[in-house]
Amino acid sequence: MARTTTSTPQLSWNIRLNKLQRRVAPYVFISPFFILFAVFGLFPIVFSMYLSLQEWNPIQGLGTMRYIGLENYTWLMGDPWFWRSITNTLWIAFASGIPQHLVAIPLAFALSRGIQSFRHPLTAAYFLPYITSAVAIALVFQTIFGTQFGVLNQTLQYLATAPWSAWLFGGLADSLPVNWLGRAPNIKPAISLLVWWQFFGFNVVLYAAGLATIPKDYYEAAQIDGASGRQSFFHITLPLLRPMIFFAVTFTIIGNLQLFDQPFILTDGTGGTGQAGMTVAMYLYRTGFEWLEMGTAAAISWLLFLLIGTLTVIHFFFFGRSGLERRD
Amino acid sequence: MKKILALALAASLLAGAALANTTITIGFFDDFESHLNNVLPQFQELYPDVTVETRMLGFGDHHDLLVTNLATGTGAPDVVVLELGFIARFVAEGGLKDLSEAPFNADEYEDLFVDYAWAQGRTPDGRQVAIPTDIAPGTMFYRRDHLEASGWTIEEVTESFDSFIEYGRELQGHGVFLIADAGSVAEALIRANVPAGDGIYFDADGVPQLNSERFLEAARMAQIVREEGLDAQIGAWSSEWFEAFSQGTTAVELSGAWLQGHLQNWMAPETSGLWGASEMPGNTLVSWGGSFWAIPGQTPEANLEAAWNLVRFLTTEPEIQLAAFRTMNAFPAMPATYDDPMFEEELEFLAGQPARLLWASIAERIPGVLTFAGDMIAEEIFGSAMGEILNEGRDVQAALDEAQMLVERRVRR
Known part of the structure; x- marks a missing residue:
């Protein structure tokens, strides 16, 4: 046996190399992704988990980390600002998220059924805020929300005093000018308005795509049976759009719980009066990079992940399966 | 032939070593560009064997990147500038070199600087981590036209904070706000009359002082200004703030002396000649900003001498200080x-x-106040409490008790 293997060393070497090459080549070709993922995806995730169990002031260098177990988590559980940021995030997520869909679905329906000729330019216009830099948008909105010279207050002021609109808006006159970004009760609505405006167009595009997959036959059949436009919306469009609604809402949940740029710019990076506009993502950033408590910041990121995960699972449990099942 | 070549090579290497050319990097934010372009050539003349490379970034990025550099242990410039508000971020042990120790022995230069600026670069445990370069004595800018119209004199206005508020009530009748933001009254008052050896937010033992009489008084004073409608409720550095200056809707502003340069150059150049400067009300002496040069802890041993020479050049030479005054105010x-x-x-x-x-x-005359590592977070928590007091009408005592509790929670860790 031994002699046969050694007698043809070159052949077997080639075959072996060939075999090896075939076995390894796919992994080599796919490796760039895995290498990049390991460096920029996996490592930070694992490291942040490790970091969340440490106390670390970054300016003292990597060597000064101190293991403190779950203390960052227990500390956060008793931290009033952390809970405030959770409430803020949920408030803004719902107040900006639900209207996004309530507006986007009928609008997409109207675009696809009624005003066919303007469909594309209008869809593009609605989509424009989504592809514009969040920072640029927030800066513009900051000017719009200005107390003394902001366009919004100027408009309200005009509406409250002009003879033709005073009957409707006159009641506002006493509370003007509204301090949109300075008063705690106004900050969250102001942020929500911006987020709603920025993202409803994205949902319009999603729903328009969803609507395009619904066969026209259904509508024709319904029309022959004497269904009104309203009836076909509620009995044909909505049920068939469910998978797309599920998808779009999942997107909204994940996106809205991670809001950072918009509240950060609108509140000048402070979170606003009484932290009324401080989202969890903002609190995380400030804890880590302004107050230099990296371990606590890492713990916040894992708690945020937990929150997003839980809400997504709940959403999936209640709407996901049924939504996907009913797809004919 | 080969031998000769080898000898020549060795000789040139030796010569190179003798001329030991050190390269150091200086990191700063854009405000310093014109000044350093102006004076670095002079430094090169004094120290021809040192090459200075520059790293210029925006104000925020400069301080943020330095945190990253220190965290990862690489990439920090050998000499960095720090704005006063960021010193506290870097005072933790190991972040910056202790310049009072050998080989720097910075303490011998202490008398060159105004007392309070020197103290601001010092940690409670006695490390001198930064050398002051420019300062911002707190002052009150006032509109002369509004003052004249009211019939008051500036001495009457600044006699005390009570007379200051009285002036605000007078202005109300003329449809002018006293000040942009009531919060700046509190900011000034908490910085005044700090007991010697204490910080603004912490006493010498590191105990937070946020519900002490000094803070309560400051908050109450600001509350009066807000409740009587004497301020325009405009935060600093907002577009509304700039607008208020150029339109003259506010009569005074408490700030650092640097505000004059900003007003003159871009905020409200058209209001030239309408302004005056005075001491703050009630002889309040306050520092309102300033910059420092420091050497990061990770600067390699070989660069320390050159780095320290550069810091001394930038801070201890009167001519260079005056040049900075001329080029960047x-x-x-x-x-x-x-x-x-x-x-x-x-x-x-x-x-x-x-x-x-x-x-x-x-x-x-400004007394010295030490910098504590917790200053950043304490400043934030106090600012937040003031927001609740002024904007939401929260009770002063309750808001500051909560602030005290929040700061204690953070620093006790």
Whole structure:
């Protein structure tokens, strides 16, 4: 046996190399992704988990980390600002998220059924805020929300005093000018308005795509049976759009719980009066990079992940399966 | 032939070693560009064997990247500038070199600088981590036209904070706000009358002071301004703030002396000649900003000498300090420069007032206040409590008790 293997060393070497090459080549070709993922995806995730169990002031260098177990988590559980940021995030997520869909679905329906000729330019216009830099948008909105010279207050002021609109808006006159970004009760609505405006167009595009997959036959059949436009919306469009609604809402949940740029710019990076506009993502950033408590910041990121995960699972449990099942 | 070549090579290597060319990097934010472009060539003349490379970033990025550099242990410049508000971020042990130790022995230069600026670069455990370069004596800018219309004199206004508020009530009748933000009244008052050896937010033992009488009084004073409608409720650095200056809707602003340069150059150049500067009400002496040079802890041993020479060049030379004053309006931290004719100059923007003399005299009287690592978070928590007091009408005692609790929670960890 031994002699046969050694007698043809070159052949077997080639075959072996060939075999090896075939076995390894796919992994080599796919490796760039895995290498990049390991460096920029996996490592930070694992490291942040490790970091969340440490106390670390970054300016003292990597060597000064101190293991403190779950203390960052227990500390956060008793931290009033952390809970405030959770409430803020949920408030803004719902107040900006639900209207996004309530507006986007009928609008997409109207675009696809009624005003066919303007469909594309209008869809593009609605989509424009989504592809514009969040920072640029927030800066513009900051000017719009200005107390003394902001366009919004100027408009309200005009509406409250002009003879033709005073009957409707006159009641506002006493509370003007509204301090949109300075008063705690106004900050969250102001942020929500911006987020709603920025993202409803994205949902319009999603729903328009969803609507395009619904066969026209259904509508024709319904029309022959004497269904009104309203009836076909509620009995044909909505049920068939469910998978797309599920998808779009999942997107909204994940996106809205991670809001950072918009509240950060609108509140000048402070979170606003009484932290009324401080989202969890903002609190995380400030804890880590302004107050230099990296371990606590890492713990916040894992708690945020937990929150997003839980809400997504709940959403999936209640709407996901049924939504996907009913797809004919 | 080969031997000769080898010898020649060895000789040239030796010569190179003898001329040991050190390369150091200096990191700064964009405000310093014109000044450093101006003076670095002089440093090169003094130290021809040192090459200085520059790293310029925006204000925020400069301080943020330095955190990253220190965290990862690489990439920090050998010499960095720090704005006062960021010193606290870097005072933790190991972040910056202790310059009072050998080989620096910075303490011998202490007398060159105004006392309070020197103290701001010092940690409670006695490490001198930064050397002051420019300072910002707190001052009150006021609109002369509003003052005249009211029939008051500036001495009457600044007699005390009570008379200051009384002036605000007078202005109300003329449809003018006293000040942009009531919060700045509180900001000034908490910085005044700090007991010697204490920080603004912590006492010498590191115990937070946020519900002490000094803070309560400051918050109450600001609350009066807000509740009586004397302020325009405009935060600093907002577009509304700039608008208020150019439209003259507010009558005074409490700020650092640097505000004059900003007003004159871009915020409200058209209001030239309408402004004046005075001491703050009630002889309140306050520091309102400033910059420092420091050496990061990770600077390699071989670069320390050159780095320290550069820091000394930028901070301890009166000529360089004056050059900074000329090119970037950075008020010098060295009293030795205050006899320069520049200080007597009548500032056109302030209607011919030689205000720099006033600022110099304020600077020399401001008492020293130490910098604590918890200052950043304490400042944030206090600002937040003030927001609730002023904007939401929260009770002063309750808001500051909560602030005290929040700061204690953070620093006890």
